[in-house]
Amino acid sequence: MRIDVLTIFPEYLAPLDLSLVGKARTAGLLDLRVHDLRRWATDRHRTVDDTPLGGGAGMVMRPDVWGEALDEVLGLGDGGEPGRGPDHEPDHEPSGVELLVPTPSGERFTQRTAERLAGVPRLAFACGRYEGIDARVAEHYRGRGVRVTELSLGDYVLNGGEVAALVVVEAVARLLPGVVGNPESLVEESHGVAGLLEYPVYTRPPVWRGHEAPEVLLSGHHARIARWRRDRALERTVQRRPDLAAALDPATLDRHDREI
Ligand SMILES: NC(=S)c1ccno1
Numbered sequence: 001m002r003i004d005v006l007t008i009f010p011e012y013l014a015p016l017d018l019s020l021v022g023k024a025r026t027a028g029l030l031d032l033r034v035h036d037l038r039r040w041a042t043d044r045h046r047t048v049d050d051t052p053l054g055g056g057a058g059m060v061m062r063p064d065v066w067g068e069a070l071d072e073v074l075g076l077g078d079g080g081e082p083g084r085g086p087d088h089e090p091d092h093e094p095s096g097v098e099l100l101v102p103t104p105s106g107e108r109f110t111q112r113t114a115e116r117l118a119g120v121p122r123l124a125f126a127c128g129r130y131e132g133i134d135a136r137v138a139e140h141y142r143g144r145g146v147r148v149t150e151l152s153l154g155d156y157v158l159n160g161g162e163v164a165a166l167v168v169v170e171a172v173a174r175l176l177p178g179v180v181g182n183p184e185s186l187v188e189e190s191h192g193v194a195g196l197l198e199y200p201v202y203t204r205p206p207v208w209r210g211h212e213a214p215e216v217l218l219s220g221h222h223a224r225i226a227r228w229r230r231d232r233a234l235e236r237t238v239q240r241r242p243d244l245a246a247a248l249d250p251a252t253l254d255r256h257d258r259e260i
Pocket residue numbers: 102103104151152153154155156157158159160161164
C-alpha cells in the first residue's frame with residue numbers, strides 16, 4: 001500500500017517512523033510519503049491560505065495550491081484547463097487512489113472504515129488547517145474520478161487534519177498483511193467481528209496489591225474462559241456503548257456463542 005500525506009506541518013507525521021508503522025515501512029509493506037504543501041505555493045511567503053469568501057473569521061486553504069499539489073502527488077494530468085467544471089468526464093481513471101480529508105464535518109471513521117481502506121491500493125490525506133480547505137478541491141477531484149472521503153474521528157475540533165491522519169494511518173496499516181506479528185490478535189479486538197467491545201485483560205501475578213485476577217482465567221478450561229470473555233465483552237458493550245449494543249446482530253451473537 002502507498003499512502004501520501006500532504007500537510008503544512010510534515011514534522012507532525014514523524015511518529016509514523018516509529019513502532020509497527022515504522023517497521024512496516026522498513027519492511028516495504030507500506031510506502032508512506034509525507035509532502036510539505038508549501039512546496040506548491042507560488043509566492044515568496046509560500047502562502048497557502050486566504051480570507052473566506054462571504055466574510056467570517058479565520059482563513060481558508062487555497063484551491064490553487066492544493067490543486068497543484070494533488071495533481072502532482074496523485075499523478076493526475078493538468079486539471080487546470082478553463083471550463084473543466086464538475087460536469088466534465090474524468091480525464092483518466094486515477095490509479096486506484098482514494099483521497100481522505102479529515103474534517104469535523106466528515107463521515108464517522110470506524111473500524112469498518114479502516115477495514116475498507118486497508119483494501120485500497122493507494123490513499124492520500126489532505127490535511128487541512130485554519131477553517132479548512134476550499135470546498136471546490138474535493139468537488140474537483142470527485143469530478144476527475146477520484147474517490148474523495150471526508151472523514152471525522154469524532155464530534156470534536158482539532159487544529160488540523162494531521163492528528164487524524166496519524167490515527168487513520170495506524171488503524172489501517174495494522175490491518176495490512178504482515179504488519180501485526182500475530183494476526184489472531186486482530187480477531188478479538190474491540191469493534192471486531194461481533195461488534196462488541198473487548199473484554200478486560202489480565203496478566204501475572206494472579207494477585208496484585210490484593211486484587212485477584214478472575215479465577216476462571218487460571219482454570220485452564222478454554223471453553224469456560226471463552227464464555228467468560230464473551231460475557232464480559234457483552235456486559236461492557238451494554239454498559240459503555242448502548243448504541244453498539246442496540247445494533248448487535250442476534251444471528252452474529254448466536255453464531256459467536258455456538259463457536260465457543
Ligand atoms: N474531528 C476531526 S477528524 C477533525 C479534523 C480537524 N478538526 O477536527
